[in-house]
Amino acid sequence: MSDGKASTTVRTRIREAAAQLTASERKIANAILADYPFTGLESIQELAAKTGVSAPSITRFVSKIGCGGFHDLQRHLIAELKEGRRSPLDLKSTQRPVGQTEFLPEYIARVSSVLQEMTATVSLAQFDILAALLADSSRNIYLLGGRISDNVASFLSIHLRQIRSGIYHMADNPEFWPEHVLRMRKKDVVVLFDFRRYQPSLSRLAETIAEKQGAMIVVVTDKWMSPAARSADHIIALPIDAGTAWDTVAAAIVLAEALIVRVSEADWEATQKRIGDWDGVRFSLPGYDQNKIDGDTNET
Template sequence: MTVRETIRRQSAQLTASERKIGNAVLADYPFGALQTIQELAERTGVSAPSITRFVSKLGFAGYQEFQRQLIGELRESGSSPLQLKATEKLGNGSAFLADYALRASQRIHEMSETVPQEQFDRILALLADPARSVFVIGGRVSDSIATFLSVHLKQIRPKVHHLPPNPEHWPDLLLSIRKQDVLIMFDFRRYQGDLAALAEIVAKDRQPSIVLITDKWMSPIARHSDHVIALPIEIETAWDTVICAVAFIEALIVKVSEADWPATRKRLEAWDKLRLARPGQNLEENDDR
């Protein structure tokens, strides 16, 4: 469990002063606590002994151990396949596919226990609202998931836009974002600075609802987001898994389509008619094939 998760789970047991410390740490995570205890005390207006009691309540022997945990998380958030290779667990080589499938199912089960249904429902309500435009973008690898989401959403509802990979082409779409719209961003460890910069600009100038799909270490985009989904990605190989992200997105697609099924069906019928019918061929001929 990360320090962020520990603070959130312990929030009900914290005193007013301790909650003030926790909020300061979370506001600039993890860097907010990578300063001396005296500097954190001055910034929060809370005494150093109160900070010591705070980290003790979280389960740490002292402030140094608390910081070591944060530094460890920071290192893990930048782990590359080369670094992960050193700690991978290959399992049974003769039945690797079955072993890998078991690990993947365990990650999905973990997601089902850690992502609250209420949070899923709030994001669903945003995507299912036809009055809102939806904009999506991802990172080097995760943009393939953004594409997957946008392709399906475009069949279900109008006003869905996938931002292109070239930042030079962003302004045209960004200028059309309104406050009631939704920006969905995918960013997993080895986070992309250009996406964080984009989130900061959009949050300040356009103010849509920003939904971040990330991992437990949290992309820097989190500080600009209204909704953050932290998914399991570790699968004990040199490569992180995106299976939870795909499962989460598939679940959203299903429920968005069901939110107004008559409208979805009408759009799908019109979509298929245009997609399947070639010039000079009527729909009946196409159906006979």
């Protein structure tokens, strides 16, 4: 790929070139995207046999998506895999230092840029589909994240529980997962949050759910793609790079907050009743000060 395209993933380049592809080239594109990036790392002969397309057609396809050849395509796919495994120590070596005298304003500017990028990477259609799935009271919703990203899953689940029933934040201990997996129905939805330095256990969980239960899987990840995305029905790729040693979860939190508001307003009458009933039980439990409940202090 040219220098101007170096930071663009192969997945994005394929989608951008979709309108220019021939029928044979679309077969290649679909095969690579279906098991991304691993199919693209097979030999050109294996890819030709898998798609029923000739090696010269693969070479033309590779050229259309901006690569200098099949080996160049694989070099970029390998680079994406490495990028997805970078730790804060790795990122520190390439970070753009934040100004020390005005650290907070500059950092806020960087996060604002990440959020602006989010408007281009998450389509309205993707958001609407996910919001509709979460608002569908006939579906049970299961949420889980990785070592750090589970905080986002927990945040979303806490609010969704107050809006509707059937919300389950899965325990981080895999020993408890079978109970949830065995309860899942095909119409249910599993939302997994997994960002780079991906959690291998989430990939295995997603694969198990897809094979045994068939529940719908949504993976919220980054542009380098969690391995769990291989089993996903829907993928939302969020920007996370703020140019520091630590990736930002700002886009993930904003997505969660937007979903909370959207789902709550899908049927506000039902939401209002649910919150009222919820608080009625919550405030009757030990540990709540009646004066606070009566309005001296707002509780959230």
